[in-house]
Amino acid sequence: MKSLKHTTLGLVALACTSAFAQENYKDLINKVEISEYSDRYTPVQYITPATKFSKKPKNVIFFIGDGMGQAQVYAALTANGGQMYMSQLNLCGYSQTQSWSDYVTDSAAGGTALACGQKTRNYMVGMSPDSVAIPSMLELAEKAGKATGVVVTVAVTHATPASFVAHVNDRHKYEEIASFYPNSGIDVFIGGGMKHFTERKDGRNLVKEMTEKEGYRFYEDLNSAKNDNKSKLAVLAYPEHMPDVTSDRKFSLAESTKKAIDILRQDKNGFFLMVEGSQIDWGGHHNVISEVVNEVIDMDKAVGEALKFAAEDGETLIVITADHETGGLSIINGDYKTGAVKANFSSGNHTGIMVPVYAVGPGAEEFHGWYQNTEVFDRIVKQLNIKK
Ligand code: MG
Numbered sequence: 155m156k157s158l159k160h161t162t163l164g165l166v167a168l169a170c171t172s173a174f175a176q177e178n179y180k181d182l183i184n185k186v187e188i189s190e191y192s193d194r195y196t197p198v199q200y201i202t203p204a205t206k207f208s209k210k211p212k213n214v215i216f217f218i219g220d221g222m223g224q225a226q227v228y229a230a231l232t233a234n235g236g237q238m239y240m241s242q243l244n245l246c247g248y249s250q251t252q253s254w255s256d257y258v259t260d261s262a263a264g265g266t267a268l269a270c271g272q273k274t275r276n277y278m279v280g281m282s283p284d285s286v287a288i289p290s291m292l293e294l295a296e297k298a299g300k301a302t303g304v305v306v307t308v309a310v311t312h313a314t315p316a317s318f319v320a321h322v323n324d325r326h327k328y329e330e331i332a333s334f335y336p337n338s339g340i341d342v343f344i345g346g347g348m349k350h351f352t353e354r355k356d357g358r359n360l361v362k363e364m365t366e367k368e369g370y371r372f373y374e375d376l377n378s379a380k381n382d383n384k385s386k387l388a389v390l391a392y393p394e395h396m397p398d399v400t401s402d403r404k405f406s407l408a409e410s411t412k413k414a415i416d417i418l419r420q421d422k423n424g425f426f427l428m429v430e431g432s433q434i435d436w437g438g439h440h441n442v443i444s445e446v447v448n449e450v451i452d453m454d455k456a457v458g459e460a461l462k463f464a465a466e467d468g469e470t471l472i473v474i475t476a477d478h479e480t481g482g483l484s485i486i487n488g489d490y491k492t493g494a495v496k497a498n499f500s501s502g503n504h505t506g507i508m509v510p511v512y513a514v515g516p517g518a519e520e521f522h523g524w525y526q527n528t529e530v531f532d533r534i535v536k537q538l539n540i541k542k
C-alpha cells in the first residue's frame with residue numbers, strides 16, 4: 155500500500171546488563187523504537203446507540219490479529235491520532251492464550267483453540283493433543299448450511315487460516331493443509347499460497363480440481379475478480395505470503411474483507427467469516443513498531459468494512475481477538491498530534507500475556523469477562539447455534 159507512510163525516527167538498542175537493579179531503570183530497556191504515522195483516517199461511527207440489533211446473530215465476522223496484544227492496538231490508536239474503528243466494539247474481555255503443551259503458544263495451537271475450542275500442542279492444527287481431528291467453527295457453520303469464508307494476508311495454508319480448514323499434526327505441512335480446501339465447501343477464500351495448490355510434490359493441481367469438480371473460480375488479483383460476486387471464489391494473489399503492507403501489496407485487507415462480505419451476505423442462512431491481520435505478528439518478531447502499527451491499521455480498516463455492513467444488517471456479531479501477543483511490546487511514550495509512538499520490545503517471540511477480546515452486535519455481551527481462548531469458540535458457536 156503506497157498510501158501508508160511511516161518514518162522511523164530512531165532505533166536504539168541498549169544491552170540489558172542488570173535487569174533487576176532498581177537504581178538503574180534504563181537497563182530494563184531492551185530495544186526502543188519510535189515510529190511516526192502520517193496517513194491519518196477518520197473512522198466513520200457506524201455503530202451508535204441508535205443501532206438496532208436482532209436478539210441472536212445470523213452472521214459472525216471473526217477477526218484475529220495475529221500477535222495483537224493491547225499494546226499493539228494502542229500503538230495503532232496513538233498513531234492514528236487517538237481514534238480507530240476497533241473502539242466501536244465496546245464489549246471487552248480477556249483471553250488466556252496458553253496452549254496444552256506450552257505457557258507461550260504458537261499460532262497453530264492458538265488458532266486451533268480459537269477455531270476448534272480445544273487446547274492442543276504447539277504446531278498442531280485442528281487436532282487434539284492426541285492427534286484426533288476436531289471440527290472448527292467454520293466447518294460447523296458450513297454443516298449448518300451457512301456460507302463460509304477466510305480472508306488473510308499470508309498463505310491460506312498458514313497456521314491461523316489452516317486451523318479453520320485443516321487437520322494436521324504439523325503446521326509446516328502446507329501442501330497437506332491445502333488439500334483440505336477441496337470438498338471443504340468454503341464459499342470464498344482470499345490470501346496468498348498459490349504454490350501450495352499448484353506446485354505440489356504429489357503432482358495434484360488443486361486449482362484445476364476445484365475448478366473442474368466444484369465450480370470454483372480462481373483469481374490472482376482482487377481486481378480481476380471485480381465482476382465476480384458469486385460463491386466459490388478464491389483469490390490467491392501470491393505464491394506464498396503477501397508482502398509487507400507498506401510495500402506493494404496488491405490489495406488491502408479492507409478490500410478483500412468487503413469482497414468476502416459481498417459474496418457471503420447473499421446466503422439466506424447467514425455466514426461465518428474469519429479475517430486475519432496475519433502480519434501484525436511479524437512486526438512483533440522483527441521488533442519494528444512501524445510494521446506493527448501499519449499492519450494493525452490495515453486490519454482496523456477491514457474492521458471498518460465489517461462495521462459498515464453490521465450496522466445496516468443488524469444480525470451480525472463481530473468479534474476481534476488475537477491468538478497471542480508478540481514482542482512483549484510496551485509503549486513508553488506517544489503523541490496523538492504527530493502519531494509518534496515510542497515503543498519498547500522485550501522479546502523477539504510470542505509472550506504469554508492475555509490478549510483482548512472485543513465484540514459488538516447481537517450476542518456481544520457474551521464476550522465480557524476473563525476466560526480461556528477456547529471459550530471464544532464456545533461463545534461463538536453458542537451464539538450461532540451451530541454445534542451438532
Ligand atoms: Mg497467523
Ligand code: ZN
Binds near residue numbers: 221261480504
Ligand atoms: Zn509469530
